[in-house]
Amino acid sequence: MLLLRKRLLAGLAALLIALSSGSIPAAADVPIGVIVNGLKVAFADAQPYVDINNRTMVPLRIIVQKLGATLQWQSNGRIEIKYGQRSVALRLNSLQAVVNGKRITLDTSAVQVEGRTMVPLRFISEGLGAKVRWDSEAYTVLITDEVFAKSSPNLDAWGRLIRTERLPGNTGEWAYVLEDVSNSAYIMGYRKQINPASPRMPASEAFQNPNFNRENLDQWVKRIRNYYDLVFSVDYRTIDPSTWAESFRPYMNSSSLDSITRVQYAEWVQNNGIRLEGWAEPEPSMTYMQDGKYMMRTMVRFRVLEADADYGTLLDTFQASYEVKLKIGVWYRGYADIVLSTNVSGDPWPHYGVELHDHLFFTPVGSIQEEVGEQL
Template sequence: MMCSLFGTAVSASSNLPSYVDVVMDGQKIWFPDAQAFVDENNRTLVPVRFIAEKMGAKVGWEPETMTVPIERDDLHIVLTIGESKALVNGQEMVFDTKAITSGGRTFVPLRFVSEALGAEVKWDNPTSTVFISTKEDANTKYDEWGRLIRTTNLPTNAKDYPYILADVPNEMYEMAYPHSHPTNSKVSSVLYSTIPEFNKKNVDMWMKWLKTFGALWLNVDYKTIDDTWAQAVFATKVQSSNAELKYIRRYVDWVKENKIQIEGYLDPEPSMIYKDGFGDNFIRSKFRIKFVSFKESKDLLYDEWFPSKQIFEKGIWYEGFTDIPLSTNVGGDWGPTLKVSPSASLFYNHTIKRME
């Protein structure tokens, strides 16, 4: 059920980036760097250039006046950074929060997209997703998460999945599965059709845990990290003992000593889940990560599989796909208890490449 445009994203810590997904006409928008987010006033802000250009508009930048001109056909818009208003065909339009710059990108309130650019915008609180609609097509098919399903150019293992999404490349579908017990492992098409726990309500909970974990895990700053961060990471995981909290705290100390700063985000795909037969359910996810600062290229991430021989360049975005395990120590109706496994790793079963 859709609710207020300006819902609150999941947050386990006051320092946790409240990133949101943006889906336009059934296809998820993957921003190259700066992500849509919910600010401290619970207002959703989106990078205007990528949204506007996908809607066929041209976006400029006037540094002298700190304005952003946007043009599409007979629509002329002028945004001013730091102001909560814009000129639309010469008429002033007022919003409830200001346009800002962050990470070299201009962010505008979500209302701007609907009221100035003329799109229909909805907010889905359970999944922290913004849905932007610019057109309607009665013949298109969507999954339960509002994503467009495709039926052409299918991956070689399409039968492993309940459907194939238009905005997911075949490379992600065809990536090898993690090590598993062959007689007990199950692909997502089997999981969704035979196991009751695999329903949207449960899967939405799993995705929230994983997104919360990812937002903490891949966003680290030695200047601000503290025990609150450690406790928040620990809370996203299956807690069989307090031993892991001790290891997380050791990593916090190492972040401070090694002056580590990391930016990144993890985007799990709910239709791509694989049961390995040993008790873990792996969620295939897309990720981007940038190592901003460090003294030694060693153990930069809280991850026992962090590669010891691969050297990451500072300030460069890397992206890839990874399988993150979720598990539980509860039997019976285990759906609501599934959380991030203590063995979760970005590098256990993954692909990674330097972004150009």
């Protein structure tokens, strides 16, 4: 009864907050990627989102740091950003700003969301002299300043910087090594082979196939991201078991959709007050073939916000043949090799989807760990 009362009070509080601050929208389900000067930005908590004015909002401090600018908070609530000879000044919840001494009117204002100052990305970046480009296929914003552009950087097809120094010992197994991905992600080992007699095709070999192009790989990335958006966005207050189970269909190998198991899990969510949040960031350049299927290494970050059950809180652990207990309020982060397969013949490349019963904790075991100090 006490737990039910707490839930009702929490729901009422959330409703009152939403009604009183309707100008602050919720974050997009699948986070927007941001690449600054060839380096993908890892947002620790507050994620970029598109606001009601169709403007991409990002955490101010981390973007300023990535561009190498300086940030100052004035006593009157004024925010001032300086980058070389350029400057941008604005205030929270105000449409008035000053760019390089010239007063302008914005079409959306800086706001605070869960203690983080969120600002319109294009306005801040261009005000500091950087170029901004939207990559719709990768759902990513690319920001480059003049100094970086003139350095003739070695970028991959997604605009990310390729590393040529401090390389991992197994560099030859990969198509290339990214500057913003740690060596530990490259050397952590592969998913266990079902058929050891069948040789693994490393990414360096797989990428020699012309079908390993951006068009196909972007489709695979979208399916993984949307698949795990469904996995990590469950909420006992809103989930509808049959609708939720069928929502996976566009992102999976359709012949392997296990609707019964997913309906059972959704009912488990309802009955045990389970609520999650998290996201997946696939690395298309880290794709290899094994056991006749493709594996795309993917960084995941998630946490259990609320649950009455001690086990089965994640679809992954609900389906597994062993018990994994996840702590409530603790962020988990790590890499998993997500299996992609298809039953389509002829031209199968655009049709690969997430494989039935894929498990984060199998791929490989031990990569996904608790983040120290990240708790509710």
